[in-house]
Amino acid sequence: SGAASTSTGAVSAATRTKGSDPLAFDPANYTTLTTTVATSDGDKAVTYRFFKAVTYVADPVDVTYQSLNVSVPVEIDGKAVDASHAPIVFSNAVGGYMPSSTAGNTGIGQGVNAKLSLASGFVVVDPGARGRTLVDTAGVYYGVAPAAIVDLKAAIRYLRHNKGRVPGDTDRIVATGVSAGGALTSLLGASGDSDRYAPYLQELGAADASDAVFAAAPYCPITDLEHADMAYEWNWGTNPLPTGAQVDQTLSKELRSGFAEYQASLNLRGKNGFGRITARNYDAYMVKTHLEPSATRYLGALPDADRAAYLTANPWITWSGGRASFGWGDFLTHVGARKKNVPSFDTFTLAAPENNLFGVATTKARHFTQWSLRKATGDDGARLDADLPEKIDLMNPMYFIEHQNPGRSRHWFIRVGTKDSDTSLTVVGNLTAGLENLGDDVDTYMYWDGGHGANQDAPDFITWIRSVSG
Numbered sequence: 001s002g003a004a005s006t007s008t009g010a011v012s013a014a015t016r017t018k019g020s021d022p023l024a025f026d027p028a029n030y031t032t033l034t035t036t037v038a039t040s041d042g043d044k045a046v047t048y049r050f051f052k053a054v055t056y057v058a059d060p061v062d063v064t065y066q067s068l069n070v071s072v073p074v075e076i077d078g079k080a081v082d083a084s085h086a087p088i089v090f091s092n093a094v095g096g097y098m099p100s101s102t103a104g105n106t107g108i109g110q111g112v113n114a115k116l117s118l119a120s121g122f123v124v125v126d127p128g129a130r131g132r133t134l135v136d137t138a139g140v141y142y143g144v145a146p147a148a149i150v151d152l153k154a155a156i157r158y159l160r161h162n163k164g165r166v167p168g169d170t171d172r173i174v175a176t177g178v179s180a181g182g183a184l185t186s187l188l189g190a191s192g193d194s195d196r197y198a199p200y201l202q203e204l205g206a207a208d209a210s211d212a213v214f215a216a217a218p219y220c221p222i223t224d225l226e227h228a229d230m231a232y233e234w235n236w237g238t239n240p241l242p243t244g245a246q247v248d249q250t251l252s253k254e255l256r257s258g259f260a261e262y263q264a265s266l267n268l269r270g271k272n273g274f275g276r277i278t279a280r281n282y283d284a285y286m287v288k289t290h291l292e293p294s295a296t297r298y299l300g301a302l303p304d305a306d307r308a309a310y311l312t313a314n315p316w317i318t319w320s321g322g323r324a325s326f327g328w329g330d331f332l333t334h335v336g337a338r339k340k341n342v343p344s345f346d347t348f349t350l351a352a353p354e355n356n357l358f359g360v361a362t363t364k365a366r367h368f369t370q371w372s373l374r375k376a377t378g379d380d381g382a383r384l385d386a387d388l389p390e391k392i393d394l395m396n397p398m399y400f401i402e403h404q405n406p407g408r409s410r411h412w413f414i415r416v417g418t419k420d421s422d423t424s425l426t427v428v429g430n431l432t433a434g435l436e437n438l439g440d441d442v443d444t445y446m447y448w449d450g451g452h453g454a455n456q457d458a459p460d461f462i463t464w465i466r467s468v469s470g
């Protein structure tokens with residue numbers, strides 16, 4: 001919000017083709033806006049430069065999505081700030097793997113992390129990206145996998161290509177996003193500079209620059225999709241549906257046994273001497289490493305009377321010496337209804353968002369696990385389409401963690417709510433352990449009783465950026 005003091009538009013295609021560098025950022029092409037940001041220190045009045053709808057590839061497929069906005073604070077509460085070397089918060093707004101355009105925005109995106117970042121003196125980039133439902137006049141789906149991650153990588157390359165022209169420190173890009181946007185954030189973090197995306201980037205005329213990001217802050221990432229049905233049944237298999245009924249326990253148990261095999265193959269170790277994490281001890285890993293610390297922090301911060309009331313309502317939690325303890329089974333009962341049926345992601349009817357994500361050409365939706373493909377078709381010899389294995393890898397941060405991708409982020413801030421059954425809590429558990437096992441700096445915390453999309457410690461996100469980029 002706020003008044004524009006200069007009038008500008010996006011760099012026109014004509015301007016871009018005339019210049020020697022079609023991907024040069026124009027530092028003079030901005031409007032000056034004002035906004036008020038609510039912070040833990042009260043409201044902050046921010047004046048910022050807004051660079052709108054900048055196309056980030058030389059050969060765009062759809063500029064509505066392949067463009068980004070840059071917001072640069074110049075004055076906070078009447079005090080001049082210089083953000084020319086500040087961290088750059090790259091905040092994607094993707095949800096549901098849907099198309100995400102910021103080209104029509106009239107100011108900085110509304111995400112709490114983005115606004116708080118601006119009020120903290122950081123540069124904020126709001127990128128658009130193609131998404132799964134986009135279809136052209138010939139009926140071709142042009143936003144299916146791996147379009148969204150390719151676009152976001154192209155946007156990162158654009159920023160790094162414009163080092164010194166674009167405000168902020170392009171070596172201190174912090175990616176963040178929620179849910180599908182959290183998945184893409186973890187993928188940006190894990191897959192930095194992987195040459196496996198090269199043909200896709202080249203086709204778009206992406207800048208020839210690094211697409212590595214310095215740090216990544218995914219919230220409730222809906223990722224590791226080809227293992228998500230198995231993981232979901234390991235986690236929520238016996239929880240009731242919202243109707244009160246249980247899902248088909250034969251299917252659930254079959255998937256659950258698949259998870260045991262997958263988990264063994266990851267060969268992950270839990271921190272603080274937990275040792276190897278298997279399907280057999282994952283409940284203990286969850287409880288000791290993530291859930292009890294979550295409940296402890298939540299209950300510890302409550303006023304005494306509120307904590308006492310919570311503990312009376314939840315007698316399955318033991319509170320002793322300032323620490324919460326409980327069992328996995330009681331935790332599952334406490335969470336209650338699971339959000340999704342079995343299988344949750346690669347559905348037999350091809351109705352899940354993820355089936356559409358793995359569409360191709362004029363095919364809207366496909367199976368992306370052999371298990372669902374075979375169950376759905378009744379063909380025990382059925383195989384995934386030949387183009388799929390690569391696309392599945394390109395959408396999965398675990399692939400790049402398993403391959404110890406050297407271009408990955410070394411700093412991570414990972415969050416999910418303990419009541420979020422959009423996917424299995426093991427997704428964050430394995431992302432965390434995988435990165436920790438590589439020696440990376442990982443700050444993972446689960447919000448106690450938090451639902452899908454929870455963000456309950458935004459000031460800590462800012463503190464974390466300052467501490468890792470200082």
Ligand code: DHB
Pocket residue numbers: 094095096097178179180181222353354422423
């Ligand atoms: C999102 C949520 C889901 O449950 C899912 O399967 C994919 C994406 C989301 O909120 O982005």
